[in-house]
Amino acid sequence: MLRIPALQVLSPTSWDEAAQLLSRHPEARVLAGGTDMLPALKTGQVKTPTLISVSRLPGFSGIELTTGGLRIAAGTPLADLARSPLVPTALAVAAGLVAGPQIRRTATLGGNLCLDTRCRYVNQSPLYRQSLGGCLKSHGDTCHVVAGGTSCVAALSADTVPVLVALEAELDLVGPSGARGLALSELYNADGRQHLSLRPGELLRSVRLPRLEASTRVVYRKWRPRHSLDFPLVSLALRLDLDPPCVRDGQLVVGVLGPRPRVLPLTRLAGRPLDRELAEEIGRLAGSCRPLANVPYDEAYRRQRLEVEARRAALEIERLS
Numbered sequence: 001m002l003r004i005p006a007l008q009v010l011s012p013t014s015w016d017e018a019a020q021l022l023s024r025h026p027e028a029r030v031l032a033g034g035t036d037m038l039p040a041l042k043t044g045q046v047k048t049p050t051l052i053s054v055s056r057l058p059g060f061s062g063i064e065l066t067t068g069g070l071r072i073a074a075g076t077p078l079a080d081l082a083r084s085p086l087v088p089t090a091l092a093v094a095a096g097l098v099a100g101p102q103i104r105r106t107a108t109l110g111g112n113l114c115l116d117t118r119c120r121y122v123n124q125s126p127l128y129r130q131s132l133g134g135c136l137k138s139h140g141d142t143c144h145v146v147a148g149g150t151s152c153v154a155a156l157s158a159d160t161v162p163v164l165v166a167l168e169a170e171l172d173l174v175g176p177s178g179a180r181g182l183a184l185s186e187l188y189n190a191d192g193r194q195h196l197s198l199r200p201g202e203l204l205r206s207v208r209l210p211r212l213e214a215s216t217r218v219v220y221r222k223w224r225p226r227h228s229l230d231f232p233l234v235s236l237a238l239r240l241d242l243d244p245p246c247v248r249d250g251q252l253v254v255g256v257l258g259p260r261p262r263v264l265p266l267t268r269l270a271g272r273p274l275d276r277e278l279a280e281e282i283g284r285l286a287g288s289c290r291p292l293a294n295v296p297y298d299e300a301y302r303r304q305r306l307e308v309e310a311r312r313a314a315l316e317i318e319r320l321s
């Protein structure tokens, strides 16, 4: 049986105290719902002597309407998002597709946005990783996905990220030297070993969503072989700003490629009617992405699947409009 190693858990009662503790213990890790952190401690993918639990912080959970749009506290459980009438439908859909019902009751939005990158070679037992001689992300000096690669291309596999990027979400961060805002699209960088651009001691406090124009549509599509529990192996959010019956602007946000989402602007489709031909073109655009062998399943199939899911997303928006 895999056990969590002995460690201390600190439970601050204010956000400032949490940020101070995190900067005083640079090796510490934040614990929210623990649905990813606790398994990672068991398999030794995360090694830390200290966890800083954020679940008792004031305003940890909750969804509120604001003058500018919506504010979602980082600790809001995904199950609450999935059934909230306040959140945009695409976000509720994405949250409702994470893992299974039990996990969604504990898993938080903040934990999902800060989820570690995943790779078929590293999300394994310690024995499996040792037998490979490790890799750049796990006590080794080579990458098994990109021969000769010098940085890690493990995949960003969090379901809510593509939708929230498409919705132009902004983050409220709290750090030892105060609070700051950051566009969600700026949170991720290209190295799967440390893919979050959080500064030392910084925590995610809440997510802000601007109010959507009535003519904006966002749809999320996820593909995984087992629908009951799996992480996405293909994921995308399609945003179309419409000037019915034509498209005015839009973007396609693709997950599970590398450590950050890929954003494909659709501005060049402006003025075109939203019909099957346009859906095919959006599909082909998605098919220009190159999935890597960083997660299970054949890359060529996942590329084809991306094309299919993007086309279906466009047709879904056409039906809704």
Ligand SMILES: Cc1cc2nc3c(=O)[nH]c(=O)nc-3n(C[C@H](O)[C@H](O)[C@H](O)COP(=O)(O)OP(=O)(O)OC[C@H]3O[C@@H](n4cnc5c(N)ncnc54)[C@H](O)[C@@H]3O)c2cc1C
Binding pocket: 029, 030, 031, 032, 033, 034, 035, 036, 037, 038, 039, 054, 074, 078, 097, 098, 099, 100, 103, 106, 107, 108, 109, 110, 111, 112, 113, 114, 115, 116, 157, 158, 159, 160, 202, 203, 204, 205, 229, 230, 231, 232
């Ligand atoms: C069987 C199984 C299936 C899963 N399937 C999916 C899936 O389909 N899709 C998916 O997206 N995820 C999936 N997950 C992963 C996980 O359950 C979710 O991503 C969940 O949202 C993580 O949230 P959490 O609150 O449990 O995070 P935790 O496990 O507590 O933390 C995750 C990471 O976020 C950091 N963190 C948490 N909160 C903050 C904060 N406020 N500020 C800064 N850093 C923070 C932690 O330090 C840690 O690195 C699955 C997990 C399991 C065990």
Ligand code: SF4
Binding pocket: 118, 119, 120, 121, 122, 135, 136, 137, 138, 142, 143, 144, 145, 146, 151, 152, 153, 154, 192, 294
């Ligand atoms: S992408 Fe390469 S370095 Fe990163 S976890 Fe996978 S095998 Fe390791």
